[in-house]
Amino acid sequence: DAGVTQSPTHLIKTRGQHVTLRCSPISGHKSVSWYQQVLGQGPQFIFQYYEKEERGRGNFPDRFSARQFPNYSSELNVNALLLGDSALYLCASSMGQGQNIQYFGAGTRLSVL
């Protein structure tokens, strides 16, 4: 069985541009969470979606948005990119919410120039 897949693996953008990151969860998983990880820090929670509804949002500006599709895949969108948005973006899927183990993808490395 395929694990969590993210695309693209690497991305280079310039300030002010928009970016869309994609995530496919493990088959049967209904929850997808997004995290931002910068060097030297742990992953920071951005969003959680469960059954296509936003169930949690971290402390990120409105430039960050996401959605979950009927097949449970998800997109993370970031508008008006800033240099500080350069990071590894991780997606994780789980069967449900709460105590369920989260299975992570390998991440998308975003560089904003």
Add this chain to the structure above:
Amino acid sequence: ILNVEQSPQSLHVQEGDSTNFTCSFPSSNFYALHWYRWETAKSPEALFVMTLNGDEKKKGRISATLNTKEGYSYLYIKGSQPEDSATYLCAFLNDYKLSFGAGTTVTVRA
């Protein structure tokens, strides 16, 4: 923002030695604590999900304990091997959000 602290930030262990490190988290509104192992160039891999005070979980040579009343968890590696080299992350679950610590990076020297 929930304060999840891990210490030490990094440690070096001789192959065959045992080691342990700490995760501290808020002791109120506890729901669950997750431990993950993150090897370079790979995805974070779940080790344990701990929910009950006094919980002790084991996976091979790695084990973890949980004290929810005082807000800490220990992760132990017995007889460290080079393949144990990784960053170990703990994450506190609250209101469906995982708050991660910055991790403890373990380097096992042969």
